[in-house]
Every structure is written in C-alpha cells, then in structure tokens.
Amino acid sequence: MYKVLDKIVKSEELMRDVYCATLMELAGKNKSIVALDADLISSSGMKPFFKAYPDRAIQCGIAEANMIGVAAGLSLTGKVPFCHSFGPFATRRVCDQIYVSAAYARLNVRIIGTDPGVTAAYNGGTHMPFEDMAVLRGIPGITLIEPCDTVALADIVRQLADVYGVYYVRMARKNAMSIYEKGSTFTIGKGNVLRNGSDVTLIASGIMVAEALKAADMLAAEGVFARVVDMFTWKPIDAELIARCAEETGAIVTAENHNSLGGLGGAVAEAVVKTVPVPVEMVSTDDRFGQVGTEDFLRKEYGLTAERIAEYAKRAIERK
C-alpha cells in the first residue's frame, strides 16, 4: 500500500544515505548480505557500511568487470551481494559480465547504478547514463527498477534481500523530491497510480515522477485530467496496468531521464501495441549524449520538464 504526499517537496535526506542505512539494517539481520564497490564508497555513501561490516564490505578498486564476476561467485556460495558503481560503469561497461556470469548463470546479484541521466551533472557525458536501462533490458529475466524517492528506495532495497535473480537499481544519490508518505510499500513489477485522470496517462519514473505530477496540475488548470503513474519497475513492465490506462484514458505520455530507445518509452510502447493501441508520446533525453552542467540546466537542455510533458499530453490527446 502506498500513499502520495499532499505536497511534493525536496527531501532533506540524501538517497545514498537512505540506501546505506537500509543496507546496514538488512545486514544486521542477514549475515549473507555483502556490499561491493569499485572505488566509489565516498560517492555511494557506503562508508558507514564499510566501517560497520568490514568483513562483508569488499572494495574492488576501479575494476567493475571483476566486481560483477566476484559478486556472481559470492552468490554461488550463498551470499547476497549488492554492487555499486556509477550507472554507466555498473551497466554498459560490464554488460557481458552481468549477462553471462550473473544472469545466464542464474546467480543472485544486485547492482546499484548511481547518478542516472542528468543527475550526473558536472561529471558530464562520460558519466551520464541515458542508456543504462536499455543496455540491460535485453537480458532475459533481469529486473530493472528506478525508485523515485527515499521511501520507495528503502522499501525496494529491503525486498531485494529476499528475492533471487539479477536486479539493477538506478538511483539518484542526492536529495530527491519526496512523493510517498513514509510507510508506503511497493510491489516490484507493478506500477503505482499516483493520481487519477481520464484524458491521458502520464507514465513516469525517477526524477520525472515529480515533473509528471506538476504537469498534471498544469493540465488540470486547462481542464485536461491526466492520470499519473509511477512506473518504477521498467522490467518486467506492468503491461496490465498500461493496457488499463490505455483503455481508460486513450492516450499515453512517457517521461524518463533516459533515452526512450530501449527505455521506458520503448517498454511502454511495446506493451501498448500488444494490448490496446493508443497514441504514445515520449518525453526523454532523446537520442543524444550527455554533457556537463547543473542539473537544472540539463533538465532544460534535454526537455525533462513538466512543460514538455504537458505539451506532449495535449499532442497525444489530439492524436486520439
């Protein structure tokens, strides 16, 4: 069960601090949990974990391919490894290691990729993944998750202690907008309807959830009632919910801090054409590389804004 906050404001907690605290809470109860990092614990916020559980914290150095393989091997002995690196190095750099040593080998590995999309800000194009989810989406059986706030993150990370398989979590490190009331719970593989509406459905993920809610307000002022869905699981995608939204609202806009090619837009479109074909518009970074800048600059540069979502919503409705 989840409940949306009445007012969406920036959280005072950092996503990475909540991640670390949650993993420490789990490690206290479950001796199998181990954490691996590739010379980024200062960035991932995992220093307290490495201090509290030195025997279960594995510094791998700047060698991500080896880290994924080591995690796969650890899971073969019953460990539950959580690996971290920046999004691009946790995915595209190690795609074959994730594919073969973890997924194809049917082992049990969690991968946390931080700084999704424009949140990589000043680290720029090399560190700015607009494709991390797309790179992994073609791997059979993998689960891809992007929690939008600290409440979602903590609940999902807790669940990851007890599931089996390969899970990738795309996580902003810093302060996210708070969407959910504390105590909300999440079902991996099911989208959450945050607001009801009958004219169009806005399907968003990560930092774009708050933008979609804002866009829904803007549209409401013009008499357009938009439904808003937080699609935090990209794979397996909640095709049932998408079909229902398509049926009931007749138009869809996706919104992601990522390339829609192979991304949320692509995944939603695949579900739509296979169920209830309706117009779909996609707000994404488009087929572009990243660059340096403040997050605000980059959001505008790539059109990751409530304004663009609202504009695309009207376009989608016109195409009905």
Added chain:
Amino acid sequence: MSKSIRYRELRVFAEEIRVKTLAEFGYIGFGHVGGAMSIVELIALLYGEFMRYDPARPDWPDRDKLVVSKGHAGPAVYATLAMKGFFPESMLRELNQGGGRLPSHCDRNKTPGIDMTTGSLGQGISAAIGIALGDRMDGRDSTTYVIIGDGECDEGQNWEGFMFARHYALDNLIAFIDANGQQLDGYTRDVMDTGDLAGKLRAFGWNTIEADGHNIEKLYRAIEDAKAFKGAPSAIVMHTKKGRGCSFAEDVLANHHINFTQAQLDEALAKANEALEQARAALLK
C-alpha cells in the same frame, strides 16, 4: 601406497579421460578438441586426487570447486564427471545436442558437477575469486580451482582478478594457466604475445609455479606445493600442447575447433586406446 604407483594410476585415469573425451566428441563429429586435450592430465589430477567432492551431492557446500574459465574445454570435464558418477556415461551422447545437458561451453545449470557457467572468456577468474572469498568468509576450508587459457589471458578482466586475489590474499584459490601456446587464430606469440606469463603472475604477487602440464608427477608436485602455500593465491603455469594425444589435432595449428571424419576418429581412438593400454601395463609392472 608409494607415490610412484599413484602417479601411474593417475596416468591411467588421464588416458581413460582422453579416450572417453574423444569418443564424446565422436558422437557429434566436431568440437573444441585442442583445448580439451591439453588439460586432460590436470583434470585427472583434480578429480582423481586433489578435489574433494561427492557425485551424489554436486551442490555440497564444503566441496572444492572448479571454474573452467576456458569453458570450451568442457567436454574433457564432462567425460571425467561421467566416469566419476555425476551422471551416466550414456549422457555423453548429448554433447552439443539441441536440448541436451552438455553444451559446448560449461553451464552450471545444465550439467551436474559443473560449478560455474563460462564461455565468455576472461570471466572465470572473477567468479572463482567470489567463490573462494565466500568460502573463506564462512570458514569453509574448500579450495577453488580455475583453469584459464593462455590465449584467454588477452582478456583484461583476468588481470583485474589477479590483482584482486593477491590484494585479498586468497590462498584458497589456485589458478592453472593452460599455456599451450595456441589460440583460435594461430600461435599465441603471433596473435597476441602474452610474453612471460609466469613472470607476470609473479609480478602480480602470486605464488607462481611452472610445470609440464602433461607430466603427472611434476604437475602433482606443483599442485601439492600450491595447496601448501599460504598468504597469497597460487598459479601453476602448465606448459602443454594443444590437441595432445589426439592424432588429428596434435601438431595441427588450426585445432581450436575441428570437424573430423569417422576415419580420423577411429585412428585417434585406436592411438588413445594404445596409450591407455601402455599406461595400464606400466601400472602392472
């Protein structure tokens, strides 16, 4: 029992593995013959002497583990697992058959007794490290063995792993480098010269031993030394011949993956059986 008799018994076992592996390839008429033949003595020593395992419990946590990073050598391991009772020998007919349990490259989910899925080269070392680390965390005294090709050492991930294993002083990990000097496109020195692999491993801080990979006694002693060494992982650089003991593969440059005729197979099997009979005769002396 004297060591000398034990070595002769293990020689018999090695020749049995060679015959069985050739017959296994024979069911389909092609395969990665070269790289399977070069590790036969090693596999005989691991499953005939050094590894702790129970065919009835392939998942037994306290077993020693083997990661065949050069996953295409799987058929030599399959033949051995069958002989040791992990599955019936009739299953060797499934090699590379659609829907079968013996794929060209090792798969832990398909074949009882295979500990890790491999085939994308360079990845086995990391999995082996994870296994060795997990066993050490849980206080199990198991040893993890990993077999890496010399050509496979082109892959950079191996060197990430070599560095990691030394940093964490994984002395429950033993890596074998199958230095047969050949890779798919030709001689290793021509395709990508890996240079002095033993020297490189020493520079990475590994307890490094060189041995003739087809000499049972010398390889036996190398493994004994590696097992006794504490404080760092051990590597045994095995000097081997790709295709060893297979008449249509040995001394052939392009022997990584071979198609062969029934006549070639018959000849190779006859010679391998001859070697087996000689080994048996030596045992009775």
